[in-house]
Each structure stands twice: as C-alpha cells, then as structure tokens.
Amino acid sequence: QKEVEQNSGPLSVPEGAIASLNCTYSDRVSQSFFWYRQYSGKSPELIMSIYSNGDKEDGRFTAQLNKASQYVSLLIRDSQPSDSATYLCAVNGRTGGFKTIFGAGTRLFVKA
C-alpha cells in the first residue's frame, strides 16, 4: 500500500463547476497535510495546509480533513481553465523524522 494515494486522473470538469480531489494516507500519526498545485514543467506550489479535522477555506479552495478515515480532500469552486494542473497531496508525520510524503498527483482539466 502506498503511503499517500491519489487517483491519477485526469479529472475533467466544466468551467464553473466544483472539482473534488481526494487523497488517502496510511500513517495514522500524520500531523499535517498539504495540497500543492503543479503546472506542467513547473515546481509545486503550496496552496493549502490543514492540520485539524474539518474544513479549511481559502478563497475558491476548501481543504477537508478526516483523520479517523485517513482522508483529505481539496474542493475547487468555480473552476477555471487556469486551474488545470496536477494537484499533489502531501502528508507530514512524526515518523521518519518529520519527512513529508507526496502522492503521485491528480491531473485536473477544466474545460472552457
């Protein structure tokens, strides 16, 4: 079992729709969770961090964390073509010296 799992996609949504990206992780003692956006050929850019169960909203982005289910998600409201990118889920835990484990990413395509 991979430590951080994501559906590779591509996930295709129409412009203006809500895009829902999901991630599961295996380390129960994980402490912090991140979503990075990566455009093709570019570096990952941190867009959301979440540490507590529940929802965290920042503009059009909402991160949701459920530690009991070991599940974290990212919702993108009013999706725009410029949101088309690969979204990486990352999990940081106290095992392994605070290393961050990255998922392989979900490709999102927003159709105009």
Place this chain on the structure above:
Amino acid sequence: DADVTQTPRNRITKTGKRIMLECSQTKGHDRMYWYRQDPGLGLRLIYYSFDVKDINKGEISDGYSVSRQAQAKFSLSLESAIPNQTALYFCATSDHDPNSYNEQFFGPGTRLTVL
C-alpha cells in the same frame, strides 16, 4: 527575486560524468531537501538536511551525495551519472518552527538528461 533558486535549470550530460546541482535560498529556513520527480511516480526524497551539520538519506539516496555548505546552500552531486537518473530535480526548504508544520517551498527545478 526568487526565494529558492536552482542552477543549472537544464543540463544534458553523458553517462559516467560527475554532475553538481546547486540550490540557494533567501527564506532563512534551516531545513533543505532534494527531490526527484519522474512521470507517474511523484516526488521522491533523495536527501534532506535540518541544519548545516545534519545530513540524512531519503528513500532514494543511492548514486547521489550532498553537501550543505551553509544555511542557505545545499548541493546535490551525481558522482557518475547514469541514464536512469534522468529526471526533474527539485530543491525545497522549510522552517524549523513547529508552528509551520513543515510547509515546504520549492525551487524552479533542474531538468537533467543523462545520455
């Protein structure tokens, strides 16, 4: 100016050559990391350093070495490059502040091709 810079941005080399990738940061962070990214495999940690005197192997350190010359500089070396080291390499930094929860910030990447 970018907070995390990497040089070179692109490099083509031949099998057996020694290659050094350099990373510098102005964020004042103590922690620095080297990752490689391959299609479908995501980011994999090569080495990381939590301060100037601390160097740790990641999950794929074989064939690589690193040097932490200063708080702001962290170099990755391929002593004898081989074709399966062709990849996109990223340097990242994070703060030691526990309240930052290890948020990492990435450099622009180096695309390395080994022929």
